[in-house]
Amino acid sequence: MSEVTITRAPATGMITLRGDLSNVALQTAVTTLTGTGFPQQREILHEGERSVAWMAPDELLLLLPHAEAQATVAQLSQSLTDIPHLVAEVSDARSLFRLSGPGVREVLAKGAPIDLSPMAFQPRHIRRTRLGQVAAALWMVDADTFCLICFRSVTEYVDTFLATAAREGSLPNHF
Amino acid sequence: MLMLTCPNCGVTAEETEFEPGGEAHLTRAATDSTDEAFRDYLFQRKNPRGVHFERWRHAYGCGRWFHAARCTQTLEVFGTYTAQTSAPPDRIQAAIQARRPDWSLT
Numbered sequence: 001m002s003e004v005t006i007t008r009a010p011a012t013g014m015i016t017l018r019g020d021l022s023n024v025a026l027q028t029a030v031t032t033l034t035g036t037g038f039p040q041q042r043e044i045l046h047e048g049e050r051s052v053a054w055m056a057p058d059e060l061l062l063l064l065p066h067a068e069a070q071a072t073v074a075q076l077s078q079s080l081t082d083i084p085h086l087v088a089e090v091s092d093a094r095s096l097f098r099l100s101g102p103g104v105r106e107v108l109a110k111g112a113p114i115d116l117s118p119m120a121f122q123p124r125h126i127r128r129t130r131l132g133q134v135a136a137a138l139w140m141v142d143a144d145t146f147c148l149i150c151f152r153s154v155t156e157y158v159d160t161f162l163a164t165a166a167r168e169g170s171l172p173n174h175f
Numbered sequence: 176m177l178m179l180t181c182p183n184c185g186v187t188a189e190e191t192e193f194e195p196g197g198e199a200h201l202t203r204a205a206t207d208s209t210d211e212a213f214r215d216y217l218f219q220r221k222n223p224r225g226v227h228f229e230r231w232r233h234a235y236g237c238g239r240w241f242h243a244a245r246c247t248q249t250l251e252v253f254g255t256y257t258a259q260t261s262a263p264p265d266r267i268q269a270a271i272q273a274r275r276p277d278w279s280l281t
Contacts, residue, residue, distance in 0.1 A: 042186070056236075056237035056239060057183050057237060057239065059237075127186070128235065129188070130191070
């Protein structure tokens with residue numbers, strides 16, 4: 001048995017929201033919807049099955065149950081009619097992986113050029129970076145569990161990369 | 176290794192997370208300029224040994240453009256700053272002058 005289990009998460013609703021993140025109306029629309037606070041720079045917040053992540057200075061990503069995604073897009077557009085924005089459902093454009101096990105930081109550190117030590121990377125952080133040769137975003141669910149999203153077109157690459165990186169006996173036990 | 180700090184998302188990352196965008200602070204030759212001036216605008220680039228201003232994009236991160244001032248010889252980064260400017264800000268110039276007293280913005 002490998003020390004890290006890698007699973008593809010079942011279909012998850014994802015919505016990209018772009019606009020002026022300092023706009024109070026936009027902030028209220030998001031927090032009302034997710035039940036979380038509004039994320040600061042490089043932060044991800046969760047409430048039940050809903051999450052909201054800071055992706056760029058003008059971009060958020062909302063995660064929610066797949067069945068609710070379409071209705072939520074409509075609802076958001078409705079509440080944001082007065083301010084310039086973009087709301088798009090991207091559920092089918094991205095893949096979500098879940099990695100858990102004590103060696104998970106090492107598995108990811110093999111492919112991502114970032115500091116994944118417990119001192120630097122903690123739950124609430126989200127980091128957009130690359131894994132091997134493709135773009136990915138990662139965050140922690142708890143001390144031993146990471147979530148990773150990548151574009152759907154590179155799912156197989158990421159799947160193979162992670163499976164290879166997590167091969168039994170290959171972890172350096174550095175962290 | 177070249178480490179840059181993206182001023183848009185605050186991340187300090189290594190070079191492979193960014194895409195280089197070439198020389199910074201170019202001024203487009205006007206439409207009524209000479210052929211030579213337009214040629215120079217399109218193709219003539221500085222290639223200094225020392226202080227250089229460049230455009231970079233945080234391609235694998237927030238996707239935003241920014242400017243960086245660095246030394247091409249030592250890879251020392253003097254600072255990064257917003258892309259929405261046509262000249263290096265004072266704090267960047269001061270940082271360069273602190274490390275390279277002979278340097279001046281020509």
